[in-house]
Amino acid sequence: MSTTHPQESLLHRSRHGDADAFGALVRQHAGRAIGTASLMLGSYDDGLDASQEAFARAWRRIDSFRGTGSFYAWFAAILRNVCIDRIRRRKRRTHASLDEVHPIADHADGPAALADRSEQAERLWRAICELSPPHRDIIVLSHFQELSYRQIAELLEIPIGTVMSRLHAARKALRDKLAGGQA
Amino acid sequence: MSCETIQPLITGYLDGELSADQQTELDAHLAQCEQCRRDLEELRQLKDNLAGMSFREPGDEELDRYWQGVYNRLERGTGWVLLSIGAICLLSFGAFMLVERVVRDPDVAWIVKIGVTALIIGAVVLFVSLLRERLAVRKTDRYAKEIKR
Numbered sequence: 371m372s373t374t375h376p377q378e379s380l381l382h383r384s385r386h387g388d389a390d391a392f393g394a395l396v397r398q399h400a401g402r403a404i405g406t407a408s409l410m411l412g413s414y415d416d417g418l419d420a421s422q423e424a425f426a427r428a429w430r431r432i433d434s435f436r437g438t439g440s441f442y443a444w445f446a447a448i449l450r451n452v453c454i455d456r457i458r459r460r461k462r463r464t465h466a467s468l469d470e471v472h473p474i475a476d477h478a479d480g481p482a483a484l485a486d487r488s489e490q491a492e493r494l495w496r497a498i499c500e501l502s503p504p505h506r507d508i509i510v511l512s513h514f515q516e517l518s519y520r521q522i523a524e525l526l527e528i529p530i531g532t533v534m535s536r537l538h539a540a541r542k543a544l545r546d547k548l549a550g551g552q553a
Numbered sequence: 554m555s556c557e558t559i560q561p562l563i564t565g566y567l568d569g570e571l572s573a574d575q576q577t578e579l580d581a582h583l584a585q586c587e588q589c590r591r592d593l594e595e596l597r598q599l600k601d602n603l604a605g606m607s608f609r610e611p612g613d614e615e616l617d618r619y620w621q622g623v624y625n626r627l628e629r630g631t632g633w634v635l636l637s638i639g640a641i642c643l644l645s646f647g648a649f650m651l652v653e654r655v656v657r658d659p660d661v662a663w664i665v666k667i668g669v670t671a672l673i674i675g676a677v678v679l680f681v682s683l684l685r686e687r688l689a690v691r692k693t694d695r696y697a698k699e700i701k702r
Contacts, residue, residue: 389624396623397616404619405608422619426626491606512568513603519570530570531561538564542592545599 381441384432392432396425399442403449406514409506410453412499420456425448446515447525450507478547497547505540512537554582556589563593567600648673 377398383391403424408417428435428448435444498506511522522537523530558654565571571579583590611619655661655669 389573389627393620393624396620400616400619401608404611417597418619422622422626425623426630429623429627466596490602494606509603513600513606514608517584519565519568534565535561537568538561538596541564541596541599545595548599 377441378437381432381435381437384429385435385437389429392429395441399445400425402442402514403445406446406510407449407453409495409498409510411449411456416456416478419453421449424452427452442515443517443521446511446517450511451516451523493548494544497544500547501540501543504536505543508533508537509540509544554576556582558585559586559589560592563589563596566593567597648676 377395380391380395384395403421404414404417406417407421407424408414411417411420417465423446428445431448435441498509501509506528508522511517517525519530519533519537521534526533528536541545559579559582562571562582565575566579631689650654652670652673656666
């Protein structure tokens with residue numbers, strides 16, 4: 371959806387309590403937010419719900435956004451924490467192993483969130499869902515949230531060198547899954 | 554340098570995140586390591602595939618419903634806050650009245666007076682403890698953290 375409002379103006383109005391302006395921001399970023407949350411949680415419905423909760427939290431905390439960076443980079447941190455909270459709650463409720471709390475997205479869930487429904491996109495989606503939680507997390511942050519190494523380092527509270535090595539390991543694991551036909 | 558040490562630099566190179574020194578190290582290694590050159594090409598291909606994988610943008614009707622869902626959560630949040638404030642006020646007043654009447658009433662047995670007083674004090678201590686915990690969590694809340702672009 372195209373927007374006729376510059377992002378800075380929407381942010382300024384949102385900080386002054388303009389719900390319509392915040393609604394316009396939500397509309398701009400909803401697709402990416404739903405998609406990344408679906409990848410994190412392995413389900414489109416969960417992703418939809420979690421991303422709505424994240425936007426609601428962002429609105430309540432809009433005053434803490436200083437406006438020095440991109441709104442989406444700030445929001446991505448909130449979205450990630452909402453997803454992690456939900457994964458932890460699942461873990462407490464089911465006492466499942468860490469891998470078990472990341473169910474593989476089924477066919478109905480995954481491609482529904484993708485613009486490109488090709489076979490390759492489906493294989494990639496399923497392979498990402500099968501990655502270990504730390505690997506999937508960093509792939510999502512880098513490729514789908516489009517954060518820089520510095521932003522990821524700040525978010526995960528790890529050195530930039532660790533971001534690079536973890537992302538490298540994650541990409542190699544993803545490549546191996548695709549090459550091995552496990553995806 | 555060994556392949557194991559140099560390998561993460563391949564990813565840094567693909568993302569344009571290497572310093573000049575790291576780039577020099579990687580170039581020198583790639584010039585004499587076929588395996589790492591192969592990895593570089595495979596990871597470049599993977600990155601291109603990932604870059605081509607975009608999320609579907611919801612239609613206008615979907616976005617309307619989506620925003621309504623967000624707005625409903627905001628409304629409910631405000632409702633819960635008001636409900637909580639009202640409940641705290643009424644419960645506090647009720648507890649105060651109860652303690653005052655029971656303690657002043659000479660017909661009430663002392664054991665009942667002690668029981669009611671302990672119950673109220675216990676409830677207050679628990680409430681203050683929970684409130685303090687919530688405030689401490691809020692101070693270190695990662696949701697409030699803003700990352701720079």
